[in-house]
């Protein structure tokens with residue numbers, strides 16, 4: 484059993500590396516969004532795309548066991564989306580995402596959002612080739628979830644505590660929730676968001692802009708370093724003229 488799992492994950496890692504190279508070559512920030520069912524991933528995406536898609540090229544890959552409801556919600560705001568149905572599967576894997584990439588217009592220099600299947604457990608183990616992981620948990624889910632389902636929080640770069648507008652109605656203990664996230668993953672950034680009302684997504688959109696700028700900077704720096712290496716090699720290899728050879 485353990486051997487089978489290791490081989491499945493090793494295979495997945497190979498596909499994830501291919502996806503990562505492809506996304507890097509197109510200067511794309513790819514985000515893997517993970518949460519239990521209904522934490523608000525698609526609603527967050529719809530409201531985010533309404534706010535940013537006019538100035539940032541975006542595309543979305545949606546993962547659900549059945550239906551293309553979520554992809555339809557994204558397309559309704561004018562952003563390209565591909566729906567993956569996993570059938571009996573409980574998570575996306577990098578092979579599925581690789582096929583979805585072929586069906587999308589890739590948002591060169593922009594952001595690819597990958598909404599994973601709603602599940603607090605299985606998606607955590609599968610690298611999709613993303614640059615960053617964003618885990619969502621709504622205020623209504625209970626402050627003990629990071630301790631009960633640690634994997635999905637442990638691997639997150641950012642944790643979004645969603646549906647902040649509902650906090651007073653569900654007796655949410657947000658200080659304990661934050662403490663439990665930090666116990667599992669002290670490095671993760673934590674932001675509180677709400678898709679209802681004005682300004683509830685401002686901190687998340689600022690994070691997104693910062694992450695994209697950092698990604699593009701890092702890719703540009705790597706390309707410049709590579710260009711310097713190639714120029715240096717060209718200098719060494721440049722044919723020496725007869726006159727230069729005589730002077731030397």
Ligand SMILES: Nc1nc2c(ncn2[C@@H]2O[C@H](COP(=O)(O)OP(=O)(O)OP(=O)(O)O)[C@@H](O)[C@H]2O)c(=O)[nH]1
Pocket residue numbers: 518519520521522523524525526527547553600601602645646647648649676677678679
């Ligand atoms: N009050 C409130 N409701 C929200 C918020 N965000 C999402 N919802 C509601 O929560 C429900 C689930 O939202 P979705 O965006 O479909 O959640 P999801 O994580 O994409 O769900 P799956 O894809 O099925 O896992 C919907 O009824 C949304 O309207 C929010 O910020 N505040």
Ligand SMILES: [Mg+2]
Pocket residue numbers: 524525526553598
């Ligand atoms: Mg959804």
